[in-house]
Amino acid sequence: MFCVLFIRRKENVVRFMLRLFLLILLLQPMPLLLGDAAIYQNDIIIPTYGVDKPDPNPRFYAGRVYQGAQGRIYPYPMSDVLTNKKEDKIYKAVTLENDYIKISVLPEIGGRIFEAVDKTNNYNFFYRQSVIKPSLIGMLGAWISGGVEWNFPHHHRANTFMPMDFLIIENIDGSKTVWLTEIERRHRMKMLIGLTIWPDSNILQAEFKFFNRTPFVHSFLYFANPAVHVDTTYQVIFPPEVEYVTQHAKREYARWPIADTYYGGFDYKNVDISWWKNLPKPVSFFAWDHTSDYFGGYDHGKDAGVAYIADVFFAPGKKFFTFGCGDQGQMWDKMLTDTDGPYLELMAGAYSDNQPDYSWIQPYETKTIKQFWYPIRDLGGLSFANLNGALYFEKNGQKAWLNILTTKAYEQTNVTLTVDKNIVWQHQANISPQNVLQAEITLPQQIKTTDIVISVHTADGKELLSYQTVARAGASMPEPVKPPARPEDYETAEELYFTGLRLDEFHNPQMESYPYYMEALKRDSNDVRVNTQLGILYCKRGMWQAAEEHLQRAVRRLTTNYTRPKNGEPHYYLGCALCALGKKVNAYDAFSRAAWNFAWRAAAFYELALLDCLQQDFEKALQHINEALIVNSLNTKALNLKTVILRRLERLDDAIKTNEQTIAIDPLDYWALNECAEIQKIVASKAIAKQAHLACAKQMQIDPQLYLEVATDYGNAGFYREAIEVLKRSPVTDYPLISYYLAYYSHLVGDEAVAAYFVVHASTMPHDYCFPYRLETIDVLNYATEQQPQDANAFYYLGNLLFDLQPDVAIRAWEKAVALDPEFAIAFRNLGVAYSQTCNDIPTAISFYEKAIDINKKDPRYYYELDVLYEAANTEPDKRLELLKKNKKTVAKRDDALARLTALYVLTGDFDAAIKILTTHHFNVWEGGGDIHDVFVDAHLLRGLSYMRDGQNSLALADFQMADQYPDNLEVGRPIYDQNAGRVAFFLGQLYEQLDQKTKSQHFYQIAAAHETRDELSFYQAMALRKLSRQKEADALFDRLVANGNKQTKSNEDIDFFAKFGQKSQQNSRLARAHYFIALGHLGKGEPDLARTALASAQELDINNPWINYYAELLSTENKW
Missing domain, CATH: 2.60.40 (Immunoglobulin-like)
Incomplete structure (x- = not known):
C-alpha cells in the first residue's frame, strides 16, 4: 500500500526507494500474462459533449425535491449548463484485466466503471458508452449514463461527475485492486471503494467503507447503479421468492412478475413486467421481501447477462429502472448517447432497499459492505447464482x-x-x-x-x-406507506417524535420535522427523546446555545432522583454543545458520563481524547483513545489521533504500527498519509520526508478542501502547528479559506504578525466558488471579521456558510458585506434569495436583485431568479419582458433564463418570437422537468387560436398540428398518457367545425372526449363531450372543476409527500389556478358572469398565466364560448 511503503528506519532507504519505484511502475500499462491478473493506467480517447464552468452563485436550499429527498446543492457549485458541443477528450482510465474479464474505471468521472467486458464472448455486461454525453440528471446537474455509478450518501450523489482520488494496489494473493475515495461536503462523510479482480475468476468485487468522520449521527443511502444494454429480448430476474415489487418511497405495490394493477400511472394488469419490451414509460421496480443474495439481468438474444451477489441481510436493495421503450425512453436515448441505444439500471443497495430509504450511521462509525458482479453466458436465463457460479x-x-x-x-x-x-x-x-x-x-x-x-x-x-425451486408463499399485498398526519392529530408524544425522526432520517423535502417536535414539547416540555433530537439538529446547525438548552432538559429528566441514565446520547451531545461554547470543563464531564454507556463509549472517549490533547495531556489522551478503539477499531480518526499522540510522546515504533493499521483500513486516509510523512521527518532523512509529503500531496491533488479537512483534524485536537504545515503545502494559492485558517491557527499559536498577514491576504483573494461548509469555519471567519472589520468578503463567506443553517445570522452578515462593499453584486443577489425565501418579502428581494444586476449585467442567473420573483409579485409582463429583451445576449447563456424570455413572448402575444427560439435553440431539460414543451404547446395553440379567430384557418391548422409534436431540441418525449393531446384534439375539432367539415370535427371531438385528463385540461374533455351531445358527462366534469377549485382555495397546503422531483409552487399561483378551475367549470356550464368573476380573481393573483389571460380576454368580448 502507498504509505506503508515508506521506510521505518534510515537503513531501509534502498528498499524504500525500490518499492516506491515499483509502485510508480504499476501506474504504467503492463502486459497481461496468461493466467494472471493485471492492473494499469491507460489513456482512452472518448468523444465528449462539454459542460460549461459551474455557476459561481451559491445555490441555497429552496425546497427542491430530488430523488424523493432534499435536493441540496450548497456547498457545491451547480454545473447545469451543457454546451452540446462534442470533441475528443483523453481520459485516464484504470484497467483491471484477467483471462475472463476486463474492467475499465474512470476516476475523473466519479470513479464510474466505464467498461466491463466478458472476454470469453466479447459481451459488455455493463453498458459501454461510445461517448460522454451529459444530461441534467445529477444532483448538481451534469450526469452520464452507462457503466456503474456509486451513490452515497444520497442517490445520484453530488460527486458523481467529479474526480475521485485513487490508488492502485497489487495484493499478495495475486489479485489487483483500485481504491477510490472522496469526502463529500454536505455531511463530511467519506466513501472508500475497492474494486478487485482475481487471476482465476470472472468475479468483480466492490468493497465499500462508509466513514462518518463527524461527531454527529447522520442518515445515508447507498446504491450501486449498474447500467446494461437492453432490447426486446432483455429480462430482469429477481429471486424466485419475490412476489411483489414496490415504487419509490414504497407508495404502491404490484405483483411480480405478472402485474395485476395500475402502477406508476399505467395499467400493467396481466403484463410480465420483467421484460423491458413491456415497459413503455419510465418506471422503477424495487424487489420486496426477499431472502436471496442474488439477482441479475439476461439478454436472451445474445444469450448473455450479468449476475449480482451480496449479503441480503446487509444489502437488501434490488431495483431496476428504465426510461421505457416508448417515446420518452427514446428521447432519453438521444439525450444520453449517440449510437449506443437504450439502457436499464440494475441497481443494488446496501443498508437501503428503496429510494429514498435511509439508515443511520453513528458518530465516527464505519459501515462496510461487499458487492459482487460477474458475467453469465449460454444459460438461457438465471434461476440461481452465488459466488461460485450460476445456473x-x-x-x-x-x-x-x-x-x-x-x-x-x-x-x-x-x-x-x-x-x-x-x-x-x-x-x-x-x-x-x-x-x-x-x-x-x-x-x-x-x-x-x-x-x-x-x-x-x-x-x-x-x-x-x-x-x-421455491414455491411461492402467496403473501398478501403489503400496505403502502402513508403520509404523516398533521402534528395536532397524533395522540402521543412518542408518535410525534418518531414521525419527526423519520422526516429527518429520510431528508424529507416536503415536510419539516420541527412542528412535530414542538407539538410534542407542548405536551411534555422535558421529553427526553424530542429534546435530544432537537439538540442534535441544533448542533448540526451550529446553534450551540439552543442545543445546550434542549440537551440540558433531556439530561435533567434522565437523571431525576440522582438516576444513572440508561441512555448516554443526551450527555454525549451535551458535551458537543458545551465544547463548542468553550465550556471545556463541563464538556469533559458530559462526555465522561456518556462514556459510562457502552453505545457511546467510542465516540465519547474520542472526544475526551481531543480535550486531553487540547490540554497537552498526551498520556491521558492515549488512555482515552485506546478505550475508544477497543469499542470502535475502524475509527480511522481515532487511529490517526493515536498516531499523533504516540509521535508526540516519542513512541515512534508504536506510532508507525498504528499508522500502518490505519492505512490497512483506508489506504487513502489523508491524515494518515500526512502522519506517515511526519514520522519520516523524525526517523528518516529530510529527502525521504520530503518525498513522503510529496506522495501525500499527489494523492490530495489540488483540492483545497482536502487540505482544510486534514488541517481541521489536527486543529480540533490542538495540533495547530501541524495544521499550519498542511495548509502551507496546499498547491492552491488563491483559495481564501486556506489563508483565513492559516491566520486563525497562527493566532492560536501566538504568532500574531503572521496571523495579521494572512487575514489581510485572504481578504484580497477572489470570492468566486468559495462556499464554506465546516462548522469550525464559523470561528475562523468570526476571528477574521474581528481582526479585519472592513473585510466584506469574510462577511460574505460567513453568510454563505450560515444561510441554510441560521438564515437570520446569514442575512446580517451579507448586509454587512454590502455595506462595506456597495459593488458586491453576488452579496446583493444572496440578500435577494434570503429576503424572498426566509422573510417572504418579495419587494425587498426584488430591490436587491435589481441592485445586483445594476452592478453585474453579465450574469444570466440573476435574470432568471429576478424574473421568478417578478412573477411571484404579479409584475406586469411587459416590464418583465423589457428587462430580458434588453439583455437577451446574456439571458441566452442559460436555458432557464432563455425559457422565461420565451414564455414571456407567449404571455405578451409575440408568438412568432417565442416559436423562433423554440425551433432554433436546443434546450437541455432536467429529469422530471419539461416545462419548455408546455411553452411550445402554448405558443402554437394560442397563435393557432388567434389565426382561427382571424379566419386564417390553414395557418391555424398548422399550429394546432405542431402543438401535438415533440421536437428533439426540447428534449421532451411524448408521454404514454399525453395530457395535452385531448386539448389539441378539441381545438382541431373546433377548427374543422368552423370549416364545416363535420366528419373530421366529430373525429377529433371523439378523441378529445375519450382522453381522460386532470386539472384544467379536463375542461377540454368536457367541452368535447358537450359537442357530442353527452351533456350529462360534460356537466359532471364541469362540476368537478368547480368543486376542486373551491377546495383548493380553502387549502394552504402544497404538499406531495411522495414527490420525486420539483419544487413547491407559489401560493398566489396555486390560488390563481384554483380560481381558474372554477372559471372553466362555470364557462363550460354556460355561466359567463360567474366565470368572469373567477377569472378576475385569478388575474388579481396571477397575471402571468397565458390561459387565464386568454379566457379573460375572450369573455371580455363574448358572452359565451
Missing part, C-alpha cells in the same frame, strides 16, 4: 434443461439432481466461465419441479451450487 433450470413434463456456469475453472465437477435425497440424474463435467454445462435431461414421471434439488460439487467434494 438455469427449466422443466416441462419429463423433459428438463439444466445449464451451469462457474466463476472459476473446475475439472470433473459432479452435478446431481436428487428427489427426496435419491439421485435421479448425475453428470461429471469440466465447467468454467467460458465452458458452460448444457444438459437436456429426461426425468422420471410425476416429479414436481419443487421436489428437485440440484447440486454441484468439485471433484474433492466441495459444494459449489445447491438449488431447489
Whole structure:
C-alpha cells in the first residue's frame, strides 16, 4: 500500500526507494500474462459533449425535491449548463484485466466503471458508452449514463461527475485492486471503494467503507447503479421468492412478475413486467421481501447477462429502472448517447432497499459492505447464482434443461439432481466461465419441479451450487406507506417524535420535522427523546446555545432522583454543545458520563481524547483513545489521533504500527498519509520526508478542501502547528479559506504578525466558488471579521456558510458585506434569495436583485431568479419582458433564463418570437422537468387560436398540428398518457367545425372526449363531450372543476409527500389556478358572469398565466364560448 511503503528506519532507504519505484511502475500499462491478473493506467480517447464552468452563485436550499429527498446543492457549485458541443477528450482510465474479464474505471468521472467486458464472448455486461454525453440528471446537474455509478450518501450523489482520488494496489494473493475515495461536503462523510479482480475468476468485487468522520449521527443511502444494454429480448430476474415489487418511497405495490394493477400511472394488469419490451414509460421496480443474495439481468438474444451477489441481510436493495421503450425512453436515448441505444439500471443497495430509504450511521462509525458482479453466458436465463457460479433450470413434463456456469475453472465437477435425497440424474463435467454445462435431461414421471434439488460439487467434494425451486408463499399485498398526519392529530408524544425522526432520517423535502417536535414539547416540555433530537439538529446547525438548552432538559429528566441514565446520547451531545461554547470543563464531564454507556463509549472517549490533547495531556489522551478503539477499531480518526499522540510522546515504533493499521483500513486516509510523512521527518532523512509529503500531496491533488479537512483534524485536537504545515503545502494559492485558517491557527499559536498577514491576504483573494461548509469555519471567519472589520468578503463567506443553517445570522452578515462593499453584486443577489425565501418579502428581494444586476449585467442567473420573483409579485409582463429583451445576449447563456424570455413572448402575444427560439435553440431539460414543451404547446395553440379567430384557418391548422409534436431540441418525449393531446384534439375539432367539415370535427371531438385528463385540461374533455351531445358527462366534469377549485382555495397546503422531483409552487399561483378551475367549470356550464368573476380573481393573483389571460380576454368580448 502507498504509505506503508515508506521506510521505518534510515537503513531501509534502498528498499524504500525500490518499492516506491515499483509502485510508480504499476501506474504504467503492463502486459497481461496468461493466467494472471493485471492492473494499469491507460489513456482512452472518448468523444465528449462539454459542460460549461459551474455557476459561481451559491445555490441555497429552496425546497427542491430530488430523488424523493432534499435536493441540496450548497456547498457545491451547480454545473447545469451543457454546451452540446462534442470533441475528443483523453481520459485516464484504470484497467483491471484477467483471462475472463476486463474492467475499465474512470476516476475523473466519479470513479464510474466505464467498461466491463466478458472476454470469453466479447459481451459488455455493463453498458459501454461510445461517448460522454451529459444530461441534467445529477444532483448538481451534469450526469452520464452507462457503466456503474456509486451513490452515497444520497442517490445520484453530488460527486458523481467529479474526480475521485485513487490508488492502485497489487495484493499478495495475486489479485489487483483500485481504491477510490472522496469526502463529500454536505455531511463530511467519506466513501472508500475497492474494486478487485482475481487471476482465476470472472468475479468483480466492490468493497465499500462508509466513514462518518463527524461527531454527529447522520442518515445515508447507498446504491450501486449498474447500467446494461437492453432490447426486446432483455429480462430482469429477481429471486424466485419475490412476489411483489414496490415504487419509490414504497407508495404502491404490484405483483411480480405478472402485474395485476395500475402502477406508476399505467395499467400493467396481466403484463410480465420483467421484460423491458413491456415497459413503455419510465418506471422503477424495487424487489420486496426477499431472502436471496442474488439477482441479475439476461439478454436472451445474445444469450448473455450479468449476475449480482451480496449479503441480503446487509444489502437488501434490488431495483431496476428504465426510461421505457416508448417515446420518452427514446428521447432519453438521444439525450444520453449517440449510437449506443437504450439502457436499464440494475441497481443494488446496501443498508437501503428503496429510494429514498435511509439508515443511520453513528458518530465516527464505519459501515462496510461487499458487492459482487460477474458475467453469465449460454444459460438461457438465471434461476440461481452465488459466488461460485450460476445456473438455469427449466422443466416441462419429463423433459428438463439444466445449464451451469462457474466463476472459476473446475475439472470433473459432479452435478446431481436428487428427489427426496435419491439421485435421479448425475453428470461429471469440466465447467468454467467460458465452458458452460448444457444438459437436456429426461426425468422420471410425476416429479414436481419443487421436489428437485440440484447440486454441484468439485471433484474433492466441495459444494459449489445447491438449488431447489421455491414455491411461492402467496403473501398478501403489503400496505403502502402513508403520509404523516398533521402534528395536532397524533395522540402521543412518542408518535410525534418518531414521525419527526423519520422526516429527518429520510431528508424529507416536503415536510419539516420541527412542528412535530414542538407539538410534542407542548405536551411534555422535558421529553427526553424530542429534546435530544432537537439538540442534535441544533448542533448540526451550529446553534450551540439552543442545543445546550434542549440537551440540558433531556439530561435533567434522565437523571431525576440522582438516576444513572440508561441512555448516554443526551450527555454525549451535551458535551458537543458545551465544547463548542468553550465550556471545556463541563464538556469533559458530559462526555465522561456518556462514556459510562457502552453505545457511546467510542465516540465519547474520542472526544475526551481531543480535550486531553487540547490540554497537552498526551498520556491521558492515549488512555482515552485506546478505550475508544477497543469499542470502535475502524475509527480511522481515532487511529490517526493515536498516531499523533504516540509521535508526540516519542513512541515512534508504536506510532508507525498504528499508522500502518490505519492505512490497512483506508489506504487513502489523508491524515494518515500526512502522519506517515511526519514520522519520516523524525526517523528518516529530510529527502525521504520530503518525498513522503510529496506522495501525500499527489494523492490530495489540488483540492483545497482536502487540505482544510486534514488541517481541521489536527486543529480540533490542538495540533495547530501541524495544521499550519498542511495548509502551507496546499498547491492552491488563491483559495481564501486556506489563508483565513492559516491566520486563525497562527493566532492560536501566538504568532500574531503572521496571523495579521494572512487575514489581510485572504481578504484580497477572489470570492468566486468559495462556499464554506465546516462548522469550525464559523470561528475562523468570526476571528477574521474581528481582526479585519472592513473585510466584506469574510462577511460574505460567513453568510454563505450560515444561510441554510441560521438564515437570520446569514442575512446580517451579507448586509454587512454590502455595506462595506456597495459593488458586491453576488452579496446583493444572496440578500435577494434570503429576503424572498426566509422573510417572504418579495419587494425587498426584488430591490436587491435589481441592485445586483445594476452592478453585474453579465450574469444570466440573476435574470432568471429576478424574473421568478417578478412573477411571484404579479409584475406586469411587459416590464418583465423589457428587462430580458434588453439583455437577451446574456439571458441566452442559460436555458432557464432563455425559457422565461420565451414564455414571456407567449404571455405578451409575440408568438412568432417565442416559436423562433423554440425551433432554433436546443434546450437541455432536467429529469422530471419539461416545462419548455408546455411553452411550445402554448405558443402554437394560442397563435393557432388567434389565426382561427382571424379566419386564417390553414395557418391555424398548422399550429394546432405542431402543438401535438415533440421536437428533439426540447428534449421532451411524448408521454404514454399525453395530457395535452385531448386539448389539441378539441381545438382541431373546433377548427374543422368552423370549416364545416363535420366528419373530421366529430373525429377529433371523439378523441378529445375519450382522453381522460386532470386539472384544467379536463375542461377540454368536457367541452368535447358537450359537442357530442353527452351533456350529462360534460356537466359532471364541469362540476368537478368547480368543486376542486373551491377546495383548493380553502387549502394552504402544497404538499406531495411522495414527490420525486420539483419544487413547491407559489401560493398566489396555486390560488390563481384554483380560481381558474372554477372559471372553466362555470364557462363550460354556460355561466359567463360567474366565470368572469373567477377569472378576475385569478388575474388579481396571477397575471402571468397565458390561459387565464386568454379566457379573460375572450369573455371580455363574448358572452359565451
